[in-house]
Amino acid sequence: MTTASSSAASRPDPALFDYLLRLGDDSLILAQRLSEWCGHAPMIEVDLSMSNVALDLVGQAMLFLDYAGQVEGKGRDGDKLAFHRDALRFRNCLLVEQPNGDFGQTMARQYLFSTWQRLLFQGLVKSTDAQIAGIAAKALKEIEYHADWSAEWVVRLGDGTPESRERMINGFAWMWRFVDELFQVDEIDAAVAKAGIGPARDSLRSDFDAALKSTFEAATLPLTPLPAAVLGGRKGHHSEHLGHILAEMQHLPRSYPGAVW
Amino acid sequence: MSTLHDRVMGVLAGVPDPEVPVVSIVDLGMVREVRENPSVVVITPTYTGCPATDVIKSSIRVALDSADLRDVAVETTLSPPWTTDWISESGRDKLRAYGIAPPPHSSQLRAKASPACPRCNSTNTQEISRFGSTPCKALWRCLSCAEPFDHFKCH
Numbered sequence: 001m002t003t004a005s006s007s008a009a010s011r012p013d014p015a016l017f018d019y020l021l022r023l024g025d026d027s028l029i030l031a032q033r034l035s036e037w038c039g040h041a042p043m044i045e046v047d048l049s050m051s052n053v054a055l056d057l058v059g060q061a062m063l064f065l066d067y068a069g070q071v072e073g074k075g076r077d078g079d080k081l082a083f084h085r086d087a088l089r090f091r092n093c094l095l096v097e098q099p100n101g102d103f104g105q106t107m108a109r110q111y112l113f114s115t116w117q118r119l120l121f122q123g124l125v126k127s128t129d130a131q132i133a134g135i136a137a138k139a140l141k142e143i144e145y146h147a148d149w150s151a152e153w154v155v156r157l158g159d160g161t162p163e164s165r166e167r168m169i170n171g172f173a174w175m176w177r178f179v180d181e182l183f184q185v186d187e188i189d190a191a192v193a194k195a196g197i198g199p200a201r202d203s204l205r206s207d208f209d210a211a212l213k214s215t216f217e218a219a220t221l222p223l224t225p226l227p228a229a230v231l232g233g234r235k236g237h238h239s240e241h242l243g244h245i246l247a248e249m250q251h252l253p254r255s256y257p258g259a260v261w
Numbered sequence: 262m263s264t265l266h267d268r269v270m271g272v273l274a275g276v277p278d279p280e281v282p283v284v285s286i287v288d289l290g291m292v293r294e295v296r297e298n299p300s301v302v303v304i305t306p307t308y309t310g311c312p313a314t315d316v317i318k319s320s321i322r323v324a325l326d327s328a329d330l331r332d333v334a335v336e337t338t339l340s341p342p343w344t345t346d347w348i349s350e351s352g353r354d355k356l357r358a359y360g361i362a363p364p365p366h367s368s369q370l371r372a373k374a375s376p377a378c379p380r381c382n383s384t385n386t387q388e389i390s391r392f393g394s395t396p397c398k399a400l401w402r403c404l405s406c407a408e409p410f411d412h413f414k415c416h
Protein backbone atom coordinates (compact mmCIF):
# COMPACT_ATOMS: atom_id res chain seq x y z
CA MET A 1 0.00 0.00 0.00
CA THR A 2 2.92 2.34 0.59
CA THR A 3 6.45 2.38 -0.60
CA ALA A 4 7.85 1.84 2.89
CA SER A 5 6.48 -1.68 3.16
CA SER A 6 8.32 -3.43 0.35
CA SER A 7 10.96 -4.85 2.68
CA ALA A 8 8.41 -6.56 4.95
CA ALA A 9 7.84 -9.62 2.78
CA SER A 10 11.52 -10.51 2.77
CA ARG A 11 11.63 -11.02 6.54
CA PRO A 12 8.63 -12.99 7.77
CA ASP A 13 8.29 -12.32 11.47
CA PRO A 14 5.67 -14.32 13.41
CA ALA A 15 5.74 -12.00 16.44
CA LEU A 16 5.27 -8.91 14.28
CA PHE A 17 2.47 -10.63 12.36
CA ASP A 18 0.65 -11.48 15.57
CA TYR A 19 1.19 -8.00 16.96
CA LEU A 20 -0.29 -6.43 13.83
CA LEU A 21 -3.30 -8.74 14.10
CA ARG A 22 -3.82 -7.54 17.68
CA LEU A 23 -3.74 -3.92 16.58
CA GLY A 24 -5.93 -4.49 13.54
CA ASP A 25 -8.45 -6.82 15.20
CA ASP A 26 -9.02 -4.47 18.17
CA SER A 27 -10.05 -1.73 15.76
CA LEU A 28 -11.98 -4.00 13.41
CA ILE A 29 -14.15 -5.66 16.04
CA LEU A 30 -14.94 -2.41 17.86
CA ALA A 31 -15.83 -0.81 14.52
CA GLN A 32 -18.24 -3.66 13.82
CA ARG A 33 -19.79 -3.27 17.28
CA LEU A 34 -20.23 0.49 16.87
CA SER A 35 -21.78 0.12 13.45
CA GLU A 36 -24.57 -1.92 15.06
CA TRP A 37 -25.77 1.42 16.45
CA CYS A 38 -26.25 2.90 12.99
CA GLY A 39 -29.88 4.03 12.81
CA HIS A 40 -30.52 3.24 16.50
CA ALA A 41 -28.63 5.94 18.42
CA PRO A 42 -30.46 8.29 20.82
CA MET A 43 -29.92 11.29 18.51
CA ILE A 44 -28.94 11.82 14.89
CA GLU A 45 -25.74 13.58 15.96
CA VAL A 46 -24.76 10.62 18.14
CA ASP A 47 -25.63 8.24 15.32
CA LEU A 48 -23.26 10.16 13.04
CA SER A 49 -20.60 10.24 15.73
CA MET A 50 -20.59 6.50 16.26
CA SER A 51 -20.54 5.81 12.52
CA ASN A 52 -17.64 8.22 12.18
CA VAL A 53 -15.68 6.56 14.96
CA ALA A 54 -16.43 3.17 13.42
CA LEU A 55 -15.15 4.41 10.07
CA ASP A 56 -11.91 5.66 11.60
CA LEU A 57 -11.45 2.28 13.28
CA VAL A 58 -12.09 0.40 10.02
CA GLY A 59 -9.44 2.60 8.42
CA GLN A 60 -6.91 1.66 11.11
CA ALA A 61 -7.86 -2.00 10.84
CA MET A 62 -7.35 -2.15 7.10
CA LEU A 63 -3.94 -0.48 7.32
CA PHE A 64 -2.73 -2.85 10.05
CA LEU A 65 -4.23 -5.97 8.47
CA ASP A 66 -2.89 -5.15 5.02
CA TYR A 67 0.52 -4.75 6.60
CA ALA A 68 0.06 -7.98 8.56
CA GLY A 69 -0.62 -9.75 5.28
CA GLN A 70 2.60 -8.36 3.80
CA VAL A 71 4.60 -9.43 6.85
CA GLU A 72 3.09 -12.89 6.69
CA GLY A 73 4.03 -13.15 3.03
CA LYS A 74 1.35 -15.65 2.02
CA GLY A 75 -0.58 -13.35 -0.26
CA ARG A 76 -3.34 -12.46 2.17
CA ASP A 77 -4.51 -8.83 2.23
CA GLY A 78 -6.60 -6.94 4.79
CA ASP A 79 -9.90 -8.12 3.35
CA LYS A 80 -8.81 -11.73 3.34
CA LEU A 81 -7.69 -11.48 6.97
CA ALA A 82 -10.86 -9.68 8.04
CA PHE A 83 -13.40 -11.86 6.28
CA HIS A 84 -11.82 -15.28 5.94
CA ARG A 85 -10.47 -15.97 9.41
CA ASP A 86 -12.25 -17.90 12.19
CA ALA A 87 -12.79 -16.62 15.73
CA LEU A 88 -9.89 -18.70 17.09
CA ARG A 89 -7.51 -16.79 14.81
CA PHE A 90 -8.67 -13.36 15.96
CA ARG A 91 -6.32 -11.56 18.36
CA ASN A 92 -8.50 -8.71 19.62
CA CYS A 93 -8.90 -7.96 23.32
CA LEU A 94 -12.12 -9.12 24.95
CA LEU A 95 -13.20 -5.56 25.75
CA VAL A 96 -14.04 -4.67 22.14
CA GLU A 97 -16.30 -7.68 21.58
CA GLN A 98 -18.51 -6.93 24.59
CA PRO A 99 -22.13 -6.21 23.68
CA ASN A 100 -23.32 -2.65 23.13
CA GLY A 101 -25.96 -2.88 25.87
CA ASP A 102 -27.47 0.56 26.32
CA PHE A 103 -25.78 3.82 25.36
CA GLY A 104 -24.09 4.03 28.78
CA GLN A 105 -22.51 0.61 28.36
CA THR A 106 -21.32 1.49 24.85
CA MET A 107 -19.77 4.73 26.12
CA ALA A 108 -18.08 2.93 29.03
CA ARG A 109 -16.46 0.52 26.55
CA GLN A 110 -15.52 3.35 24.18
CA TYR A 111 -14.03 5.49 26.92
CA LEU A 112 -11.88 2.65 28.29
CA PHE A 113 -10.74 1.60 24.84
CA SER A 114 -10.01 5.06 23.41
CA THR A 115 -8.23 6.24 26.57
CA TRP A 116 -5.99 3.17 26.40
CA GLN A 117 -5.59 3.34 22.62
CA ARG A 118 -4.47 6.96 22.78
CA LEU A 119 -1.63 6.01 25.16
CA LEU A 120 -0.70 2.98 23.08
CA PHE A 121 -0.55 4.98 19.85
CA GLN A 122 1.46 7.78 21.47
CA GLY A 123 4.05 5.04 21.93
CA LEU A 124 3.56 3.52 18.48
CA VAL A 125 4.30 6.87 16.85
CA LYS A 126 7.90 6.32 17.99
CA SER A 127 8.00 2.75 16.63
CA THR A 128 11.23 1.55 15.04
CA ASP A 129 9.00 0.09 12.32
CA ALA A 130 8.41 3.00 9.93
CA GLN A 131 5.16 1.57 8.61
CA ILE A 132 3.65 1.23 12.10
CA ALA A 133 4.89 4.69 13.09
CA GLY A 134 3.24 6.15 9.98
CA ILE A 135 -0.10 4.45 10.61
CA ALA A 136 -0.01 5.47 14.27
CA ALA A 137 0.74 9.13 13.54
CA LYS A 138 -2.15 9.20 11.11
CA ALA A 139 -4.57 7.42 13.43
CA LEU A 140 -3.58 9.22 16.64
CA LYS A 141 -5.18 12.45 15.42
CA GLU A 142 -8.47 10.58 15.06
CA ILE A 143 -8.13 8.70 18.35
CA GLU A 144 -7.72 12.00 20.22
CA TYR A 145 -11.24 12.86 19.05
CA HIS A 146 -12.64 9.48 20.13
CA ALA A 147 -11.06 9.74 23.58
CA ASP A 148 -12.24 13.31 24.20
CA TRP A 149 -15.70 12.61 22.83
CA SER A 150 -16.29 9.49 24.92
CA ALA A 151 -14.87 11.17 28.06
CA GLU A 152 -17.35 14.01 27.58
CA TRP A 153 -20.20 11.51 27.45
CA VAL A 154 -18.97 9.74 30.58
CA VAL A 155 -19.02 13.09 32.41
CA ARG A 156 -22.37 14.15 30.94
CA LEU A 157 -24.09 10.88 31.84
CA GLY A 158 -22.26 10.26 35.12
CA ASP A 159 -22.99 13.76 36.38
CA GLY A 160 -26.43 13.82 34.77
CA THR A 161 -29.76 12.48 36.01
CA PRO A 162 -30.07 9.62 38.52
CA GLU A 163 -31.10 7.44 35.58
CA SER A 164 -28.12 8.33 33.35
CA ARG A 165 -25.77 8.00 36.33
CA GLU A 166 -27.01 4.52 37.15
CA ARG A 167 -26.65 3.43 33.53
CA MET A 168 -23.10 4.75 33.39
CA ILE A 169 -22.20 2.90 36.59
CA ASN A 170 -23.79 -0.30 35.26
CA GLY A 171 -22.02 0.14 31.94
CA PHE A 172 -18.62 0.32 33.61
CA ALA A 173 -19.56 -2.56 35.92
CA TRP A 174 -19.85 -4.76 32.83
CA MET A 175 -16.55 -3.61 31.33
CA TRP A 176 -14.17 -3.56 34.32
CA ARG A 177 -13.29 -7.25 34.01
CA PHE A 178 -11.76 -6.63 30.59
CA VAL A 179 -9.49 -3.71 31.46
CA ASP A 180 -6.52 -5.66 32.81
CA GLU A 181 -6.11 -7.58 29.59
CA LEU A 182 -5.15 -4.33 27.83
CA PHE A 183 -1.98 -4.13 29.92
CA GLN A 184 -1.01 -7.81 29.93
CA VAL A 185 2.43 -8.58 28.53
CA ASP A 186 3.09 -11.96 26.93
CA GLU A 187 6.05 -13.18 24.88
CA ILE A 188 4.84 -11.34 21.78
CA ASP A 189 4.49 -8.00 23.55
CA ALA A 190 7.87 -8.53 25.19
CA ALA A 191 9.53 -9.25 21.83
CA VAL A 192 7.87 -6.26 20.23
CA ALA A 193 8.80 -3.93 23.08
CA LYS A 194 12.38 -5.19 23.05
CA ALA A 195 12.67 -4.42 19.35
CA GLY A 196 11.27 -0.93 19.93
CA ILE A 197 8.28 -1.69 17.69
CA GLY A 198 5.69 -0.89 20.34
CA PRO A 199 5.61 0.41 23.91
CA ALA A 200 5.62 -2.07 26.80
CA ARG A 201 1.92 -2.49 27.54
CA ASP A 202 2.35 -2.45 31.30
CA SER A 203 4.14 0.92 31.07
CA LEU A 204 0.86 2.53 29.96
CA ARG A 205 -0.94 1.67 33.17
CA SER A 206 -0.12 4.66 35.37
CA ASP A 207 -1.14 7.21 32.74
CA PHE A 208 -4.31 5.25 32.11
CA ASP A 209 -5.20 5.19 35.80
CA ALA A 210 -4.53 8.92 36.07
CA ALA A 211 -6.83 9.68 33.12
CA LEU A 212 -9.52 7.45 34.58
CA LYS A 213 -9.28 9.16 37.96
CA SER A 214 -9.62 12.62 36.47
CA THR A 215 -12.61 11.70 34.27
CA PHE A 216 -14.37 9.89 37.09
CA GLU A 217 -13.91 12.85 39.40
CA ALA A 218 -15.42 15.18 36.80
CA ALA A 219 -18.25 12.69 36.29
CA THR A 220 -18.75 12.32 40.09
CA LEU A 221 -18.59 8.55 39.56
CA PRO A 222 -17.17 6.13 42.17
CA LEU A 223 -13.93 4.37 41.20
CA THR A 224 -13.97 0.89 42.66
CA PRO A 225 -11.07 -1.59 42.72
CA LEU A 226 -10.98 -3.63 39.53
CA PRO A 227 -12.27 -7.22 39.65
CA ALA A 228 -10.03 -10.10 38.63
CA ALA A 229 -9.11 -9.89 34.98
CA VAL A 230 -10.66 -12.06 32.32
CA LEU A 231 -7.99 -12.90 29.74
CA GLY A 232 -7.70 -14.87 26.54
CA GLY A 233 -8.45 -12.61 23.57
CA ARG A 234 -4.82 -12.25 22.52
CA LYS A 235 -4.50 -16.04 22.26
CA GLY A 236 -7.75 -16.52 20.40
CA HIS A 237 -9.85 -17.57 23.40
CA HIS A 238 -12.87 -15.35 22.93
CA SER A 239 -16.29 -14.91 24.48
CA GLU A 240 -19.25 -16.34 22.60
CA HIS A 241 -19.96 -12.80 21.37
CA LEU A 242 -17.14 -12.81 18.82
CA GLY A 243 -18.65 -15.72 16.91
CA HIS A 244 -21.88 -13.80 16.45
CA ILE A 245 -20.04 -10.64 15.39
CA LEU A 246 -18.04 -12.57 12.80
CA ALA A 247 -21.09 -14.44 11.53
CA GLU A 248 -22.68 -11.13 10.64
CA MET A 249 -19.53 -9.42 9.45
CA GLN A 250 -18.24 -12.29 7.31
CA HIS A 251 -21.52 -13.63 5.99
CA LEU A 252 -21.48 -11.89 2.62
CA PRO A 253 -17.88 -12.44 1.50
CA ARG A 254 -18.03 -16.07 2.69
CA SER A 255 -21.29 -16.78 0.93
CA TYR A 256 -20.19 -15.08 -2.26
CA PRO A 257 -16.39 -15.41 -2.41
CA GLY A 258 -14.81 -12.79 -4.64
CA ALA A 259 -17.95 -10.66 -4.80
CA VAL A 260 -17.24 -7.03 -5.72
CA TRP A 261 -19.36 -3.88 -5.91
CA MET B 262 7.25 23.11 -23.04
CA SER B 263 5.79 22.47 -19.58
CA THR B 264 7.45 20.09 -17.15
CA LEU B 265 5.88 16.79 -16.15
CA HIS B 266 5.28 18.25 -12.70
CA ASP B 267 3.28 21.16 -14.10
CA ARG B 268 1.31 18.94 -16.47
CA VAL B 269 0.41 16.45 -13.73
CA MET B 270 -0.51 19.17 -11.23
CA GLY B 271 -2.63 20.85 -13.90
CA VAL B 272 -4.54 17.62 -14.44
CA LEU B 273 -4.92 16.91 -10.72
CA ALA B 274 -6.24 20.43 -10.11
CA GLY B 275 -9.28 19.22 -12.04
CA VAL B 276 -9.87 16.18 -9.82
CA PRO B 277 -12.50 17.11 -7.22
CA ASP B 278 -12.84 15.72 -3.73
CA PRO B 279 -15.87 13.44 -4.07
CA GLU B 280 -17.38 14.60 -0.78
CA VAL B 281 -16.66 18.32 -1.14
CA PRO B 282 -16.57 18.74 -4.92
CA VAL B 283 -15.85 22.49 -4.86
CA VAL B 284 -12.26 21.77 -3.84
CA SER B 285 -9.74 19.74 -5.81
CA ILE B 286 -7.32 17.26 -4.33
CA VAL B 287 -4.60 19.86 -5.00
CA ASP B 288 -6.51 22.47 -2.97
CA LEU B 289 -6.72 19.95 -0.13
CA GLY B 290 -2.97 19.33 -0.18
CA MET B 291 -3.35 15.62 -0.87
CA VAL B 292 -0.76 15.62 -3.66
CA ARG B 293 2.61 15.27 -2.00
CA GLU B 294 5.04 14.74 -4.82
CA VAL B 295 5.50 14.26 -8.54
CA ARG B 296 8.62 12.25 -9.39
CA GLU B 297 10.22 11.43 -12.73
CA ASN B 298 12.11 8.35 -13.96
CA PRO B 299 9.92 6.49 -13.27
CA SER B 300 7.00 8.88 -13.27
CA VAL B 301 5.00 8.70 -10.06
CA VAL B 302 2.49 10.93 -8.34
CA VAL B 303 2.32 10.41 -4.57
CA ILE B 304 -0.86 11.22 -2.69
CA THR B 305 -1.72 10.97 1.00
CA PRO B 306 -5.16 10.09 2.34
CA THR B 307 -6.90 12.71 4.48
CA TYR B 308 -8.46 10.26 6.96
CA THR B 309 -7.57 6.60 7.44
CA GLY B 310 -11.10 5.32 7.01
CA CYS B 311 -12.15 7.84 4.41
CA PRO B 312 -14.16 5.89 1.83
CA ALA B 313 -13.37 8.62 -0.68
CA THR B 314 -9.72 7.60 -0.91
CA ASP B 315 -10.36 4.74 -3.35
CA VAL B 316 -12.69 6.92 -5.41
CA ILE B 317 -10.03 9.61 -5.53
CA LYS B 318 -7.36 7.15 -6.67
CA SER B 319 -9.50 5.92 -9.54
CA SER B 320 -10.48 9.50 -10.48
CA ILE B 321 -6.79 10.39 -10.65
CA ARG B 322 -6.11 7.37 -12.86
CA VAL B 323 -8.90 8.33 -15.23
CA ALA B 324 -7.79 11.97 -15.33
CA LEU B 325 -4.15 11.06 -16.02
CA ASP B 326 -5.13 8.53 -18.68
CA SER B 327 -7.33 10.98 -20.53
CA ALA B 328 -4.53 13.57 -20.44
CA ASP B 329 -2.24 11.04 -22.13
CA LEU B 330 -0.23 10.51 -18.94
CA ARG B 331 -0.75 6.75 -18.79
CA ASP B 332 2.83 6.09 -17.69
CA VAL B 333 2.46 8.07 -14.49
CA ALA B 334 1.87 5.70 -11.59
CA VAL B 335 -0.22 6.64 -8.54
CA GLU B 336 1.12 5.78 -5.10
CA THR B 337 -0.11 6.56 -1.61
CA THR B 338 1.93 7.35 1.44
CA LEU B 339 0.92 7.78 5.08
CA SER B 340 3.83 9.74 6.40
CA PRO B 341 4.12 12.49 7.06
CA PRO B 342 0.43 12.34 7.94
CA TRP B 343 -1.88 14.75 6.15
CA THR B 344 -2.83 17.87 8.05
CA THR B 345 -5.48 20.48 7.37
CA ASP B 346 -2.63 23.03 7.38
CA TRP B 347 -1.92 21.79 3.85
CA ILE B 348 -5.25 23.09 2.54
CA SER B 349 -4.36 26.03 0.30
CA GLU B 350 -5.65 29.57 0.83
CA SER B 351 -7.75 29.32 -2.33
CA GLY B 352 -9.05 25.98 -1.06
CA ARG B 353 -10.11 27.69 2.17
CA ASP B 354 -11.90 30.42 0.21
CA LYS B 355 -13.71 27.80 -1.86
CA LEU B 356 -14.81 25.93 1.26
CA ARG B 357 -16.14 29.13 2.83
CA ALA B 358 -18.06 30.07 -0.33
CA TYR B 359 -19.54 26.55 -0.32
CA GLY B 360 -20.85 27.03 3.23
CA ILE B 361 -18.16 25.09 5.09
CA ALA B 362 -16.11 26.92 7.70
CA PRO B 363 -12.47 26.10 6.91
CA PRO B 364 -10.22 24.63 9.61
CA PRO B 365 -8.02 26.89 11.73
CA HIS B 366 -4.28 26.51 11.38
CA SER B 367 -2.95 24.06 13.95
CA SER B 368 -0.83 26.87 15.46
CA GLN B 369 -4.11 28.50 16.53
CA LEU B 370 -5.75 25.27 17.67
CA ARG B 371 -5.06 25.68 21.38
CA ALA B 372 -6.71 29.10 21.31
CA LYS B 373 -10.04 27.24 20.93
CA ALA B 374 -11.46 30.04 18.80
CA SER B 375 -14.91 29.38 17.37
CA PRO B 376 -15.07 29.20 13.57
CA ALA B 377 -16.68 32.16 11.83
CA CYS B 378 -20.11 31.52 10.33
CA PRO B 379 -19.62 31.06 6.56
CA ARG B 380 -22.91 32.94 5.97
CA CYS B 381 -22.64 36.10 8.14
CA ASN B 382 -19.03 35.85 9.38
CA SER B 383 -20.07 36.06 13.05
CA THR B 384 -17.84 34.21 15.49
CA ASN B 385 -20.75 33.82 17.90
CA THR B 386 -21.07 30.14 16.96
CA GLN B 387 -21.61 26.89 18.83
CA GLU B 388 -20.63 23.26 18.29
CA ILE B 389 -23.64 20.96 17.85
CA SER B 390 -21.75 17.74 17.25
CA ARG B 391 -18.09 16.96 16.98
CA PHE B 392 -18.80 14.50 14.20
CA GLY B 393 -20.64 15.48 11.03
CA SER B 394 -21.74 14.16 7.68
CA THR B 395 -18.23 13.00 6.73
CA PRO B 396 -15.12 12.13 8.79
CA CYS B 397 -13.59 15.55 8.11
CA LYS B 398 -16.45 17.71 9.37
CA ALA B 399 -18.12 18.77 12.61
CA LEU B 400 -21.60 20.29 12.93
CA TRP B 401 -21.88 23.88 14.17
CA ARG B 402 -24.57 26.53 14.33
CA CYS B 403 -24.41 30.31 14.15
CA LEU B 404 -26.00 32.06 17.13
CA SER B 405 -26.19 35.35 15.23
CA CYS B 406 -28.03 34.30 12.08
CA ALA B 407 -29.17 30.81 13.20
CA GLU B 408 -27.52 29.08 10.22
CA PRO B 409 -26.35 25.52 10.88
CA PHE B 410 -23.07 24.81 9.08
CA ASP B 411 -20.30 22.28 8.59
CA HIS B 412 -16.88 23.02 10.04
CA PHE B 413 -13.85 21.34 8.49
CA LYS B 414 -12.08 19.93 11.55
CA CYS B 415 -8.50 20.88 12.27
CA HIS B 416 -6.50 17.73 11.87
Ligand SMILES: [Zn+2]
Nearest residue numbers: 378381403406
Ligand atom coordinates in the same frame (compact mmCIF):
# COMPACT_ATOMS: atom_id res chain seq x y z
ZN1 LIG C 1 -24.26 33.43 10.79
